Amino acid sequence: MKAAAFAYARATSVMNALELLGAHGDRAKVLSGGQSLMPAMNLRLISPELIIDIGELAELRGIAVSGSIIRIGALTRHVDLLKSPDIAAHAPLLTEAIAHVAHPAIRNRGTIGGSLAHADPASELPACMVALNATIIVRGQGGERRVAAEDFFKGIYETDLSAQELLISVELPVAGKNSRHFFHEFARRHGDYAIAGLAAQAIVEKDAFTDLRLVFFAVGDRPVLARAATNLVNVTITPPVLATASAALGEDLDPQDDQQASASMRRHLAKVLLARGASALLGRPDLNAGGRA
Amino acid sequence: MTVTTSNPEVLSELDRPNSYIGKSVPRPNLERLMQGRGLYVSDMELPRMGHVVFLRSPHAHAKIAGIDAAAARSVPGVIAVVTGKELAAVITPWVGVLSHLKGLKSAPQHAIAIGRVCWQGEAVAAIVATSRAVAEDAAEIVRVDYEELEAVTDMRTALDPATPVIHPSLGDNLAFERNLDAGEVDAAFAGSDAVVEADFIFGRHTGVTLEPRSVVADWNAAEVRLTIYQGTQAPHMVQNLAALHLGLSESQVRVVCKDVGGSFGIKVHLYADEMATYALSKLLRRPIKFVADRVESFNTDIHARDHRCLGRIGVRRDGVITAFEIDDLTGIGPYSMYPRTSAIEANQVVNLVGGPYVTKNYRARTRVVLQNKNVMCQYRAVGHPIACSVTEGLVDLAAAKIGMDPVEIRRRNLIADNAYPCASPSGLRFELLSHHAAMNKLMTMMDYDALRAEQAALRSKGIHRGIGIASFIEVTNPSAAFYGVGGAKISSQDGVAVRLDAQGSVICQTSITEQGQGSESLTAQIVGSVLGVSMERVRVILGDTDNTPYGGGTWASRGAGIGGEAALQAAKVLRRNILDVAAAILQSSSAELDIADNAIVNAGDGASRMELRELARIVYFRPDTLPPGVQPELMATRHFVPREYPFAFTNGVQASWLEVDTDTGFVKLLRHWVVEDCGTLINPQLVDEQIRGGVVQGLGAALFEKCAYDERGQLTNANMADYLVPMSGEMPDIDVGHVVSPTAETELGAKGAGEAGTAGAAAAVANAVNDALRPFGAVITEIPLTPQTILTALGRI
Secondary structure (H helix, E strand, O other): OOOOOOEEEEOOOHHHHHHHHHHHHHHEEEEOOOOOHHHHHHOOOOOOOEEEEOOOOHHHOOEEEEOOEEEEEOOOEHHHHHHOHHHHHHOHHHHHHHOOOOOHHHHHHOEHHHHHHHOOOOOHHHHHHHHOOOEEEEEEOOEEEEEEHHHHEEEOOEEOOOOOOEEEEEEEEOOOOOEEEEEEEEOOOOOOOOOEEEEEEEEEEOOEEEEEEEEEEOOOOOOEEOHHHHHHEOOOOOHHHHHHHHHHHHHHOOOOOOOOOOHHHHHHHHHHHHHHHHHHHHOOHHHOOHHHO | OOOOOOOOHHHHOOOOOOOOOOOOOOOOOHHHHHOOOOOEHHHOOOOOOEEEEEEEOOOOOEEEEEEEOHHHHOOOOEEEEEEHHHHOOOOOOEOOOOOOOOOOOOOOEOOOOOOEEOOOOOEEEEEEEOOHHHHHHHHHOOEEEEEEOOOOOOOOOOOOOOOOOOOHHHOOOEEEEEEEEEOOHHHHHHOOOEEEEEEEEEOEEEOOOOOOOEEEEEEEOOOOEEEEEEOOOOHHHHHHHHHHHHOOOHHHEEEEOOEOOOOOOHHHOOOHHHHHHHHHHHHHOOOEEEEOOHHHHHHHOOEEEOEEEEEEEEEOOOOOEEEEEEEEEEEOOOOOOOOOOOOHHHHHHHHHOOOOEOOOOEEEEEEEEOOOOOOEOOOOOOOHHHHHHHHHHHHHHHHHHHOOOHHHHHHOOEOOOOOOOEEOOOOOEEOOOOHHHHHHHHHHHHOHHHHHHHHHHHHOOOOEEEEEEEEEEEEEOOOOOOOHHHOOOOOOOEEEEEEEOOOOOEEEEEOOOOOOOOHHHHHHHHHHHHHOOOHHHEEEEOOEOOOOOOOOOOOOOOHHHHHHHHHHHHHHHHHHHHHHHHHHHHOOOHHHEEEEOOEEEEOOOOOEEEEHHHHHHHHHHOHHHOOOOOOOOOEEEEEEOOOOOOOEEEEEEEEEEEEEOOOOOOEEEEEEEEEEEOEOOOOHHHHHHHHHHHHHHHHHHHHOOOOOEOOOOOEOOOOOOOOOOOOHHHOOEEEEEEOOOOOOOOOOOEOOOOOHHHHHHHHHHHHHHHHHHHHHOOOOOEEOOOHHHHHHHOOOO
């Protein structure tokens, strides 16, 4: 289980990294935290010719709040997100979600940029970005692009990022007044890839949702922003209303079968998450009828 | 129970300064391991060492039409590419059968496949290079032409006439069948108030050792001798078999086994790739290293369990169990494993079902079939988890049927604590067990009645918790009845040599091995206790066929019971010899003297007479000052093997308390209890650790672990992301209690404790899940109990 031979370059600047990417394109791979890349290389699932190590690019690391925007550098490690008071104060959904990302050893190395660029449909952070209405900032030799998280994820391990571009940072709106969040995932063991998960961000006024973003993950080829949420906005939530949303969700989802769960189980678990999420966000235990909704 | 011994004060006077038996002293090897100074084979480097990578078949069953290794041979750093045919010049094939397993058959297995591969993962060529990475590069460009053959994968159809026969020379795919009919089963069922039947299904799983299988083989052409460094549980077995198949005498093979990163029965067998590594060293005349990577560990380390067992139980309204019946089926891969065979697990299932209970009516059939999957063989608690899950699952079903509490039905049927010695319907002889005492202790530990009340209260709130109970028996301290009588050169005896050094320290060589259980510790504890020497002065040497007595090693829960007794007896002889010398020096008699705290003392008042180091100084350097004719003998060796009972059975009972989320099918383990009886506890902490570790492996089987094969015989989850081992986050607190019924067969009185945890954990969990689901009318008799399985049983998906 040894990686095939590869060339290695340590990028000295973002520009330098972009030059290397421009020259080598998809024959090169960017090394950030290495938590997905290195196992894949050691298993020889991929054999890039060149590894571009961006680990020294300090400008890509860090969390900054300015006005109503939180900016997170691509190299910011999971552990730093987990421990950040700024994230806890302004994007608490992320703080909660990060605790579900693998284990401490992996969180100590893995980075947000790496996770988003890898775009595993079962991972937590892409879903959170969509739920939080994040903007993902990518840079190529021609300049910078700003991509809405919703448009960034294209499929299993597929994103809007081209082989010549580098993910630079993400920008999140600071959580506003009356905003609430919910995060839960079903995984066989703590730290495993989820079988089904939900990252939700809401604004609740007078016991009703005025805004609701329900993003399911591990139930499709990318994070799924549930259209069913519209059934729940600006209405009084009753079990029948929830049941309608649940049925709509079931029709929206097209989950895959794998060893951990069948498609029907994933659909079922997503409905359980919907009920539990709505119940928790509104503080209404009566709504939590689980999959029976 | 009183144990009669010739020297009882050695074991009973725990207040003596060097009485370590029964005390939780730290392991002597802890510092070494904690400081990273362990000696693991995977870390070894020798001059001129080559690294071997095995090119493994991607097909479950295929003809090898050709191998083109020309390009691979020209890769810089490649030393050799060797095929099965080429390697057969230096190593002979083997057949994994034992004569006492009547009718067991298997086909000759080669170190590297010749002409045909029979499972996905079987080696087809060896690539030896200056590094593992280079060898992997070269392996990628070896071209093998395969002609795929139909794979036999489903054990249920393996014996159908339409199914291809994997080894035509065997005639069919039936490797072994055993039938047992004891008592009056049909009459007993006819006289029952209820007969309950269920099909129990057990997933294939494996041991997942932290350190994979590792070998460095070093053929020394000048000495005409092979040194094998290997993480194994049985060095002398490896020595014997390596010699046999390489055409050498045992004296030409030395096996060295220092620290081992976990074994669990995975490392008690001889694998084809290990044999190939020995042969490559001889062929290429240089040291060769093989360390399995994680993917090949999953594809080649023995798998276990994978049984389908139809069980029936008869019960009367008063709770009396009238009979057990099973029809068991298991698929073991294409070859019976060498040398312990792949029929032992099924044989144990037949032996053990119904074992804790009184009924004499028992009928069993087991069939062991060949298939194109990785080989199956003995893994921790061989057969026990299956027998226990079937038995205890049936007992719970019977209890539910007649509306009796699961504990009550057990109390009415467990063999009485004063009924020993006695035998099971399958002929197992029990010297002394303590089922009822164990159950009573369990009830107190878990506060059973309070838990039942809590369960009922939570039910009304929609929280579904379950209690599962599982009584069990466990085979330990095996005599020659296990393997020796079947013709295997696997020793059931062990030897220990102890000697007093010139400064009064003790060197102890033992034939048992250490893979983390605490063999070093228990040996030092026993020797220190008997000799009156502090443990830090006892140095234990193990794992070297050149430097230890001949013996079996550590497996089947035998190290403490057999190797420990040998240590006790050897130390007693040395003690006597020391006291004889002391008496001569001190002009006393040995009866008036004792050894305590590293000194010769008066037996009567304990007054110190002479430091042991002073005695040793005189013996080794000034023997001229000893009385005429005195020839001190400060080294003693003793061997031990159980002769009265083929096995020292232990017993115990486990309980699980868990919660099932009936919306999601997820199970949360809340608490687990074990009461076990392994006789004399040498080191209670080590026993508790063994029990807990065993329970965790049993919980893995219950909820997580499964080697998932597809219908073409492809293992689809051969990595640590998809094969789920139990992890600490999901594990409950595990409380361990003990009942102590020493075996009278040894002075030490210790039975084995290594497998009891694994034996009953899955049964307790399955019973608890079914207990939780009882209001829903769902019964699940398949493990692992995945959320998918549970939701399906609940009709939710």
